[in-house]
Amino acid sequence: MHSLYTPSLTGKKVRRTKSFIIHNLVIVAFIGGLLTITIVGFINANALKLEKHYIRLLIVINVILHSAIIIFYVCLPFSAEMDLLINRLLAGVSYFIFFIILKRPYKEHLVFVEETQSLYWTGIICCLFSIFMDGFLRNGVLAK
Structure with a gap:
């Protein structure tokens, strides 16, 4: 019989959550772009032990945003400054969702x-x- 005063987690290793300051992710988003906020956001989501359906939702949203970046690079030949602006705007959207x-x-x-x-x-x-990776994608793989 279990007593109310005995610890229920004895003998088990409990992994504590870790996290970055999520307000500082905006700096990473606007310096590094969409790929950076995706990587750091998922590192933080896994460290916080986020539920699987939220992680799946984040994966779908970020795949859509990365597909939009590739479509902008391939279909709409903007200047490098406009590509950078679009990348940072989509990184801001991704930051907001994270x-x-x-x-x-x-x-x-x-x-x-x-x-x-x-x-x-x-x-x-x-x-x-x-x-x-952004420079490699823009100048190497998708260059016309």
Whole structure:
């Protein structure tokens, strides 16, 4: 018989949630673009142990946004500045969606864990990777 005073999680390893400050994701979105906010957003969603149906929703939305970027690159030959503007606008849309979905788990994380991880090195590495891939996509694969 179990007592109300015995701990129910004894003997099990409980993985605590981790998170970046989700308000700082906007900086990553506008410096690195759509690919960066997708990578860092999914890292944060997995660290917050987001429910699977929300992760599936985020995957579908980000696939649609990345498809829109490729369509803009291929079908509408804009200048490099206009491509950059479109990429950053779609990154802002992706940030807003990540912010809306991650807001509740982030607040719960702050209540129970009370600490956040630094976004500094993760953001820099993801931004550099995104800038490299964006240049490769624009100038190499999709160049006309």
